[in-house]
């Protein structure tokens with residue numbers, strides 16, 4: 299179980315196409331889409347498959363696990379909501395299912411983040427009811443089965 303935090307920051311505005319994603323995050327689920335025509339997994343919510351152009355995209359629940367693909371440390375606040383935040387990590391996480399997600403890495407020292415670091419999703423509640431998917435270092439590592 300992960301502790302949730304109330305934060306005040308610029309928030310997404312769910313659209314016709316992203317409303318299902320944001321409803322799912324409020325329930326602690328991370329939805330991606332999988333193309334029924336070519337099997338490509340994609341994120342953020344789209345109308346057509348970026349691989350083949352099919353409109354037959356199906357919501358799929360992602361594992362919530364991934365690795366840090368790349369990141370930067372913001373040492374100066376980019377918005378007044380972050381004035382007291384101190385240095386924080388803006389990252390692109392590669393989900394285990396393949397798609398990339400722009401997010402923050404939380405619950406660790408920013409200087410300890412590395413490319414390839416295993417991470418897991420956590421959800422930060424906000425005053426407007428949006429649950430932001432953020433990532434923290436994975437609490438367990440994969441076990442090698444001999």
Ligand SMILES: [Zn+2]
Nearest residue numbers: 333336347350
């Ligand atoms: Zn496709």
